[in-house]
Amino acid sequence: SQTIHQWPATLVQPVGSPLSLECTVEGTSNPNLYWYRQAAGRGLQLLFYSVGIGQISSEVPQNLSASRPQDRQFILSSKKLLLSDSGFYLCAWGTGGWNTEAFFGQGTRLTVV
Amino acid sequence: DQQVKQNSPSLSVQEGRISILNCDYTNSMFDYFLWYKKYPAEGPTFLISISSIKDKNEDGRFTVFLNKSAKHLSLHIVPSQPGDSAVYFCAASEGNAGNMLTFGGGTRLMVKP
Numbered sequence: 001s002q003t004i005h006q007w008p009a010t011l012v013q014p015v016g017s018p019l020s021l022e023c024t025v026e027g028t029s030n031p032n033l034y035w036y037r038q039a040a041g042r043g044l045q046l047l048f049y050s051v052g053i054g055q056i057s058s059e060v061p062q063n064l065s066a067s068r069p070q071d072r073q074f075i076l077s078s079k080k081l082l083l084s085d086s087g088f089y090l091c092a093w094g095t096g097g098w099n100t101e102a103f104f105g106q107g108t109r110l111t112v113v
Numbered sequence: 114d115q116q117v118k119q120n121s122p123s124l125s126v127q128e129g130r131i132s133i134l135n136c137d138y139t140n141s142m143f144d145y146f147l148w149y150k151k152y153p154a155e156g157p158t159f160l161i162s163i164s165s166i167k168d169k170n171e172d173g174r175f176t177v178f179l180n181k182s183a184k185h186l187s188l189h190i191v192p193s194q195p196g197d198s199a200v201y202f203c204a205a206s207e208g209n210a211g212n213m214l215t216f217g218g219g220t221r222l223m224v225k226p
Contacts, residue, residue, distance in 0.1 A: 006156075009154075032211050034212070036216075042218055042219075043117075043119075043216040043218040044202065044204075044214075044216040045216075046213060046214070046215070049213055088154075090156050092212070093212075094211060095211075096212060098208045098209070099145040099162075099164055099206075099208050100211075101147055101212065103159065104149075104157050106155055106156050107155065107156045
């Protein structure tokens with residue numbers, strides 16, 4: 001069966017520090033991968049998606065970037081965090097097929113102080 | 114502009130009664146609709162979905178209804194149980210967009226014993 005791992009679960013970082021969140025998927029090949037963010041009291045916003053190694057599409061302009069160095073690895077990064085980057089970050093995967101669901105990791109609670 | 118809206122931020126229901134969660138969308142290109150359930154500090158878990166070619170899909174206690182002309186869908190939970198207490202997100206996608214989901218803001222359901 002397929003599983004998705006995301007770490008760390010919680011992270012407190014000072015403003016201006018770098019960020020690296022990692023997500024890996026097991027049990028499937030060539031998944032579509034996604035990074036979402038849930039700001040406090042709000043819905044989930046799609047940040048990045050990837051349909052293959054090295055292929056990254058950004059949905060919203062921001063202080064973050066994403067990379068996919070391996071087929072089942074997706075990384076969310078920032079060179080310098082802002083207070084507004086605080087939120088709950090979720091990695092998800094899907095087959096990319098027509099009318100199929102996405103499956104989410106456990107999320108990372110990021111607090112920028 | 115929010116393409117998927119959940120206008121009720123919270124809903125309180127007595128155990129054993131029906132819970133009805135509502136969702137409206139504006140993008141007529143959406144043809145696949147999903148409901149996710151989310152507990153605090155966890156990732157959303159897929160609950161049930163419906164394709165635009167159907168107007169009803171049932172899975173145990175959960176039924177999703179789709180009214181395409183009104184661009185409205187609803188999730189019915191019967192009977193409601195205390196373990197159903199969570200935040201429920203409505204999501205939608207265009208069939209050719211893989212698993213790229215547009216989410217509503219969520220509805221917090223509280224089922225009282």
